[in-house]
Amino acid sequence: MKATRREFLKLGIAATASATLLPVRTFAQGAAPRVVVVGGGFAGASCARALRQAAPRVAVTLVEANPTFTACPFSNAVIGGLREMSAQRFTYERVAADGITLARALATGVDAQARSVTLADGARLPYDRLVLAPGIDIRWGALPGYDEAAAAQMPHAWRAGEQTLLLRRQLEAMDDGGLVVISAPANPFRCPPGPYERASLIAHYLKTKKPRSKLIILDGKDAFSKQRLFQAAWAELYPGLLEWVPLSKGGNVTSVDAATRTLVTDFGQHKAAVANVIPPQKAGRIAEVAGVADRSGWCPIDPVTFESKLQAGIHVIGDAAIAGAMPKSAFAANSQAKTCAAAVARLLTGAAPSAPKLINTCYSLVAPDYGISVAGVYQPSSGQLAEVPGSGGVSPSDAPRATRAAEAVLAEAWFRTITGEVFG
Amino acid sequence: MIGRALAAAIGITAIAVAVVAAEPPPGAAACSGCHPASPRVTSPVPRIAGIDRAAIVRAMQDFRSGQRAATVMDRIAKGFTDDEIQALAAWLATQK
Numbered sequence: 456m457k458a459t460r461r462e463f464l465k466l467g468i469a470a471t472a473s474a475t476l477l478p479v480r481t482f483a484q485g486a487a488p489r490v491v492v493v494g495g496g497f498a499g500a501s502c503a504r505a506l507r508q509a510a511p512r513v514a515v516t517l518v519e520a521n522p523t524f525t526a527c528p529f530s531n532a533v534i535g536g537l538r539e540m541s542a543q544r545f546t547y548e549r550v551a552a553d554g555i556t557l558a559r560a561l562a563t564g565v566d567a568q569a570r571s572v573t574l575a576d577g578a579r580l581p582y583d584r585l586v587l588a589p590g591i592d593i594r595w596g597a598l599p600g601y602d603e604a605a606a607a608q609m610p611h612a613w614r615a616g617e618q619t620l621l622l623r624r625q626l627e628a629m630d631d632g633g634l635v636v637i638s639a640p641a642n643p644f645r646c647p648p649g650p651y652e653r654a655s656l657i658a659h660y661l662k663t664k665k666p667r668s669k670l671i672i673l674d675g676k677d678a679f680s681k682q683r684l685f686q687a688a689w690a691e692l693y694p695g696l697l698e699w700v701p702l703s704k705g706g707n708v709t710s711v712d713a714a715t716r717t718l719v720t721d722f723g724q725h726k727a728a729v730a731n732v733i734p735p736q737k738a739g740r741i742a743e744v745a746g747v748a749d750r751s752g753w754c755p756i757d758p759v760t761f762e763s764k765l766q767a768g769i770h771v772i773g774d775a776a777i778a779g780a781m782p783k784s785a786f787a788a789n790s791q792a793k794t795c796a797a798a799v800a801r802l803l804t805g806a807a808p809s810a811p812k813l814i815n816t817c818y819s820l821v822a823p824d825y826g827i828s829v830a831g832v833y834q835p836s837s838g839q840l841a842e843v844p845g846s847g848g849v850s851p852s853d854a855p856r857a858t859r860a861a862e863a864v865l866a867e868a869w870f871r872t873i874t875g876e877v878f879g
Numbered sequence: 880m881i882g883r884a885l886a887a888a889i890g891i892t893a894i895a896v897a898v899v900a901a902e903p904p905p906g907a908a909a910c911s912g913c914h915p916a917s918p919r920v921t922s923p924v925p926r927i928a929g930i931d932r933a934a935i936v937r938a939m940q941d942f943r944s945g946q947r948a949a950t951v952m953d954r955i956a957k958g959f960t961d962d963e964i965q966a967l968a969a970w971l972a973t974q975k
Contacts, residue, residue: 509902789913793908812906812963816913816951830951832906832958846958851948862950865913869921871913875920 487514488803491572491582491739493562495519495547496527497785498773499588500877501792503555517550518572518579524878529786529870535621535824537665540755543615545878554687561794567766575821584799586761587747588773589739590614591783594752596713597769602804605713609730612653613645625729626657632663632726633764634717636706639674640735640805643753645783645840647680648829650733655685657731657823660692667729671725674700674706680782681819681827681849688821688859701723708732708870729736738775745769753777758835760798760808761791770795779840781833787815789873810835812843818866826862901973904966906959913951916974927975934967 488494492728503517524545532538551557558580565585572580593611595602599754600607610625611616626635635657638652654672657790661668670693678701679685689697700706702778711797712719716727737743747754747763754771757762758779765767772795773788781787790813798808818826831847833840850862914927927935941947942956949956959967 535898576954582961755910782925789912793903797902797908808904810905812958814906814909814912814955814958816955828951832955834905843958846954848954858950864923865950868924869913872915872922872924874909874919875915879917879919 465580466480473651481638487512488583488587489514489516489581489630490584490799490803491516491518491580491587492586492589493518493572494590494739494773494861495521495550495786496588496590496773497873497877498716498788498792500524500550500587501546502586502588502796503788504550504877505793505796506655506796506799507553507555509801511554512606514556514571515554516556517547517559518558518560518562518574518580519547520575522546522559522595525615525619526785526870527613527615527649529867530619531649531653531656532820534620534626534653535613535660536604536623536627537656537659537775540620543619545874547574547878551877560751562722563742563744565769566740567769569748570768571791577838581805582768584768585745585771586770586795586799587739587742587745587775588771589737589741589790590774592651592739594735594737598708598732600711601732601734604605605711606732608713609711609716609727609732611732611734613649613733613736615867621809622687622729622731626652626660630666630669631729632667633665633669633700634725635661635668635731636725636727637670637672637733638711638718639672639676639733641675641702641707641767641782644733644736646804648685648819650674651679651681651685652821653731654697654699655693655819655821657689658689658697662696663694666696668728670697672697672706672727673708673720674699674701675708677701677703679828683852684827685819685821687852688825688827692822692825695795704783708834738771742771742775747771748775749777758840760800760836761795763872764770779833780831780842781815782811782817782831784817784830786817787813789877816869818862818869820863820866821859824863825856825859826866827856827859828862828865832837880902901970904970905963907967909972910967910971927971930971931970935971936964939964939968 492499500879525541563866610618610622612622634823710719716730718725738748742748756776761770774783801808816830818828827850829849832843939956942952
């Protein structure tokens with residue numbers, strides 16, 4: 456990127472002026488500090504609102520291209536025919552009512568030196584601190600044969616919306632006796648137990664409506680989140696219907712052919728009636744544009760402030776961040792957002808951020824009345840977010856069915872609570 | 880006269896301080912992910928904002944020791960020290 460000599464001089468003067476005047480002092484006396492948050496999901500919307508609450512003087516702008524938010528948690532229940540899509544959609548009305556400026560546009564550029572965000576219409580938003588919460592992008596091309604056109608035949612449904620409904624329609628249109636194949640990626644990816652919850656709820660649909668059908672999960676790894684609990688529940692609820700093929704047994708999908716809905720592994724081919732390809736992922740595009748994503752495609756951050764390790768003044772939260780032991784979940788995103796908001800509020804007044812403690816709780820449904828959970832408590836340790844020793848873990852393997860039923864109820868209560876906090 | 884003016888000034892300062900919400904201690908902000916902060920949300924998970932400080936301390940200690948049955952709170956309470964529990968209970972008690 457080249458600046459003309461005149462632009463360069465202007466930038467130079469501006470930088471010198473602000474440095475001389477001490478920005479922190481300026482905030483205390485006159486102009487309100489400006490924070491731009493890019494991405495209106497669980498992380499971004501939470502952060503914008505928490506920041507308004509923690510530091511009412513800060514001018515917060517939330518940049519989000521979509522007029523409504525469609526939640527991924529519980530979208531597996533939509534695919535399984537247990538829930539309608541309307542229950543997944545939320546508006547930004549209450550977010551705006553908090554005094555947050557909504558910029559309904561795609562963020563296309565970030566100038567980390569000049570501290571401004573460029574929107575698709577060319578508008579520039581200057582910031583004192585920037586928070587990026589862009590979620591995930593599909594790594595198109597990482598799996599040979601899987602591009603955007605292929606996703607119209609073999610949906611990923613890993614960003615909730617039309618893809619979710621497409622997968623549901625395909626399952627509804629499938630004849631009894633059909634083969635459903637789910638391909639699950641290697642780590643890391645959004646929602647580690649998600650592919651297995653999805654397999655469970657599709658198996659529930661097949662068992663109820665199309666009992667001669669079969670479901671295979673082709674996996675790019677040998678272990679997964681809540682594995683023992685899922686496998687015990689599958690043996691109990693879906694024997695002979697659901698099969699998991701790990702990496703070591705030839706589960707890794709090496710290419711796909713969308714026209715014939717064929718998934719190719721090192722060991723053979725699977726021709727599916729319905730194929731759900733959950734492809735490799737990376738941080739949402741703006742992270743790469745801003746220079747905060749590393750070669751892994753994800754964003755290294757400071758575990759106290761969530762400030763990027765690659766660009767000063769830019770914080771990254773939610774699925775896009777490399778948050779150590781914390782999984783890429785909506786609960787974690789919300790917890791990180793509040794931590795980041797507190798740190799940003801302090802940094803804007805020149806105060807030192809305090810060491811945080813974060814929590815994750817994540818429920819999965821194996822059937823409508825059968826829930827399991829994982830929980831964890833995290834703190835900074837050796838430059839990473841690490842699990843507090845002795846804390847956390849999954850639901851007990853020997854819990855009675857009443858506990859599973861209770862956790863299914865708690866799962867839905869969690870969704871109401873967190874969407875109420877973030878969007879209500 | 881001066882005394883009254885001073886008292887008024889102190890009063891104003893006290894109000895100004897009270898308006899700025901106290902920053903939640905480590906871990907406390909995450910609770911509202913499951914325990915609704917808003918009375919508009921209905922949930923079997925109880926609201927804990929504004930609950931008596933001693934009750935929170937006791938509940939956390941009992942979850943941590945396993946004396947009180949739980950689904951996830953036993954696993955979460957084990958991540959907090961006595962001092963951290965005291966701090967978050969004190970903060971939760973001041974919430975509305």
